[in-house]
Amino acid sequence: MKLFEYEAKQIFSQNGLPIPKGIVAKTPDEAEEAARAIGGPVVVKSQVLVGGRGKSGGIKFADTPEEAKKVAEQLLKMKIKGLPVEAVLVEQKLDVADEIYAGITVDRARRKYVAITSAEGGVNIEEVAATAPEKIIKREIPPEWGLLPYISREMAKAIGLKGKQINALSNFLSTLWKIADNYDAELIEINPLIITKDNKFYAADARLLIDDNSLFRHKSFEERLEKGTTELNERELEALEHDMSYVELDGDVGIIGNGAGLVMATLDAVSMYGGKPANFLDVGGGAEADRMEIAIRIVLSNPKTKVLFINILGGITKCDEMAKGIIAARDRVGIKKPMVIRLVGTNEEEGQKILKDAGIEVLTTLDDAAMKAVELAKAGE
Amino acid sequence: MTILIDKNTKVVVQGITGHQGSYHTEAMKAYGTKIVAGVTPGKGGQEVHGIPVVDTIREAKEEYGATASIIFVPAPFTMDATFEAIEAELSPIVVITEHVPVKDEIKMIHAAKQKGLIVIGPNTPGVISPEESKMGIMPGHIFKKGKVGVISRSGTLTYEIASGLTNAGLGQSTAVGIGGDPVTGTNFIDILEMFKQDKETKAVVLIGEIGGNAEEQAAEYIKKEFDKPVVAFIAGKTAPPGKRMGHAGAIISGTAGTAKSKIEALEKAGVRVAAKPRDIAEIMREIL
Numbered sequence: 039m040k041l042f043e044y045e046a047k048q049i050f051s052q053n054g055l056p057i058p059k060g061i062v063a064k065t066p067d068e069a070e071e072a073a074r075a076i077g078g079p080v081v082v083k084s085q086v087l088v089g090g091r092g093k094s095g096g097i098k099f100a101d102t103p104e105e106a107k108k109v110a111e112q113l114l115k116m117k118i119k120g121l122p123v124e125a126v127l128v129e130q131k132l133d134v135a136d137e138i139y140a141g142i143t144v145d146r147a148r149r150k151y152v153a154i155t156s157a158e159g160g161v162n163i164e165e166v167a168a169t170a171p172e173k174i175i176k177r178e179i180p181p182e183w184g185l186l187p188y189i190s191r192e193m194a195k196a197i198g199l200k201g202k203q204i205n206a207l208s209n210f211l212s213t214l215w216k217i218a219d220n221y222d223a224e225l226i227e228i229n230p231l232i233i234t235k236d237n238k239f240y241a242a243d244a245r246l247l248i249d250d251n252s253l254f255r256h257k258s259f260e261e262r263l264e265k266g267t268t269e270l271n272e273r274e275l276e277a278l279e280h281d282m283s284y285v286e287l288d289g290d291v292g293i294i295g296n297g298a299g300l301v302m303a304t305l306d307a308v309s310m311y312g313g314k315p316a317n318f319l320d321v322g323g324g325a326e327a328d329r330m331e332i333a334i335r336i337v338l339s340n341p342k343t344k345v346l347f348i349n350i351l352g353g354i355t356k357c358d359e360m361a362k363g364i365i366a367a368r369d370r371v372g373i374k375k376p377m378v379i380r381l382v383g384t385n386e387e388e389g390q391k392i393l394k395d396a397g398i399e400v401l402t403t404l405d406d407a408a409m410k411a412v413e414l415a416k417a418g419e
Numbered sequence: 420m421t422i423l424i425d426k427n428t429k430v431v432v433q434g435i436t437g438h439q440g441s442y443h444t445e446a447m448k449a450y451g452t453k454i455v456a457g458v459t460p461g462k463g464g465q466e467v468h469g470i471p472v473v474d475t476i477r478e479a480k481e482e483y484g485a486t487a488s489i490i491f492v493p494a495p496f497t498m499d500a501t502f503e504a505i506e507a508e509l510s511p512i513v514v515i516t517e518h519v520p521v522k523d524e525i526k527m528i529h530a531a532k533q534k535g536l537i538v539i540g541p542n543t544p545g546v547i548s549p550e551e552s553k554m555g556i557m558p559g560h561i562f563k564k565g566k567v568g569v570i571s572r573s574g575t576l577t578y579e580i581a582s583g584l585t586n587a588g589l590g591q592s593t594a595v596g597i598g599g600d601p602v603t604g605t606n607f608i609d610i611l612e613m614f615k616q617d618k619e620t621k622a623v624v625l626i627g628e629i630g631g632n633a634e635e636q637a638a639e640y641i642k643k644e645f646d647k648p649v650v651a652f653i654a655g656k657t658a659p660p661g662k663r664m665g666h667a668g669a670i671i672s673g674t675a676g677t678a679k680s681k682i683e684a685l686e687k688a689g690v691r692v693a694a695k696p697r698d699i700a701e702i703m704r705e706i707l
Contacts, residue, residue, distance in 0.1 A: 283665040298669055299666070302655040384558055
């Protein structure tokens with residue numbers, strides 16, 4: 039789960055990390071007022087849950103409150119990578135001497151958290167890692183003890199910091215680790231971490247991604263996710279509510295399957311035969327009829343879906359249950375779009391019979407079914 | 420021979436009285452898995468499908484001789500259950516539970532490693548050595564004793580490919596689901612090392628997917644140290660970046676973790692990468 043910059047900064051600030059003076063504004067008038075309260079030149083930053091907003095024109099500078107109002111008006115009308123800007127953060131403009139990077143994330147290969155710093159701040163850290171890996175300093179965080187300060191002091195030395203700066207970065211990293219540990223962060227990052235001309239350190243930006251699997255420990259975030267004040271659309275929210283994985287894509291073949299790997303392979307097969315998937319939906323293992331019905335309702339509510347393609351390989355999932363769900367959806371939701379079904383595995387005879395008796399054709403291989411789905415989608419164009 | 424488990428593995432089921440735990444205990448027992456006890460704190464003294472239930476792992480080990488554990492407890496309690504199994508030095512510890520926080524996974528995997536114990540998963544369908552023992556939730560009937568080792572990050576896709584191998588008359592020595600999370604107790608290389616030592620395993624199927632670079636690392640290892648034929652399939656060729664495709668670990672971050680990068684790395688290492696799941700058995704039959 040992603041947090042907005044202003045939310046992450048609030049958490050940073052509560053934990054003692056210096057952040058620039060800032061106020062959230064939802065209207066141009068509020069932005070003007072905020073700029074006046076802060077005093078002096080400000081930065082107006084759109085609050086969206088996607089990266090790369092700077093490059094998309096989502097960050098603007100203003101010297102006066104009137105100017106802040108004007109740029110806020112522009113920003114609040116914008117969409118960044120499809121997401122509307124609903125708020126801006128008006129912030130004190132800092133006197134920048136240097137921009138560095140500090141963050142903590144999970145290193146999958148090492149199976150540990152790692153702390154990362156770089157003298158190259160304010161740019162995409164992945165690009166730095168790809169083009170100049172020597173400029174990235176990365177250290178494992180020992181699972182037993184956490185990020186000990188000597189580790190982060192060595193990291194500070196390695197990126198060329200001197201004197202008190204070494205302790206300053208070490209303190210920042212220690213606090214980031216404390217927050218990461220308390221909030222179950224998958225990623226916590228300050229980019230840029232600004233060093234001002236009077237040698238003070240500020241978290242000028244803030245990214246905090248919370249591990250969705252840990253939300254049982256963070257009830258307030260769990261509630262927020264369910265209320266939908268996040269980046270999810272209504273279909274994604276409904277899927278989430280029923281604990282199904284749903285990802286919307288931009289094609290026209292609606293896909294439902296059981297098991298993440300199988301559904302991905304189904305998407306790949308559709309693409310290989312020249313079609314375009316409208317979505318990824320995994321009903322999960324051991325699903326019963328009602329879950330299939332819900333899954334069908336979600337996929338069909340996407341207006342782009344032209345064909346419904348269901349691929350079930352029964353393991354702990356039983357084919358007869360899935361067939362019952364399909365019939366229930368047809369009777370209650372109404373399936374007007376063409377449907378392709380592959381249904382094999384546990385209880386396949388019963389399942390196939392239920393569908394055949396209802397006049398629904400059943401295929402038995404992924405390839406045949408994928409080809410058929412693509413053909414139907416093309417015929418519907 | 421098999422790897423990880425065989426007909427002598429004495430299994431304790433943690434979370435045996437829950438819906439999943441009880442259902443799969445019955446299925447595993449029917450398959451022939453030697454289940455010696457189940458654990459549910461506070462329910463010691465009961466029985467589930469004829470298996471005695473105890474309160475602690477210590478009892479399961481000392482009184483019933485458990486050597487390995489399979490865990491079905493809900494995610495908030497999984498770290499505790501796993502540490503209990505680690506303390507008793509059970510191995511392998513197969514963690515079926517999905518949605519375990521990554522912070523917990525890092526701690527328990529590290530602790531197991533310090534003691535030289537094997538954790539499979541979390542978020543795995545488990546391990547099966549056909550016709551000997553099944554510690555997992557996979558349907559046993561699609562597997563058959565044979566000579567192909569299977570390593571996979573997914574469940575149903577493994578069943579799809581395994582049933583192809585069974586129908587082709589090749590069967591499997593052991594099939595291991597390493598799990599769909601970003602951080603797992605064992606990775607491809609750990610299992611490849613085991614298959615390398617196993618005389619009955621004549622070839623290996625590696626089933627990967629987008630996210631991370633475990634497949635790329637496996638490719639490096641195969642090139643340098645693995646002398647048996649490997650056939651691979653990678654799911655998620657059409658997945659968009661930044662989206663989790665069902666598994667917590669199936670996500671392309673920036674430009675890292677794409678199917679293309681994995682397929683290229685594997686092909687460079689001499690691995691044949693199948694375009695479709697059903698091609699795997701055919702390629703395997705050609706090789707063997």
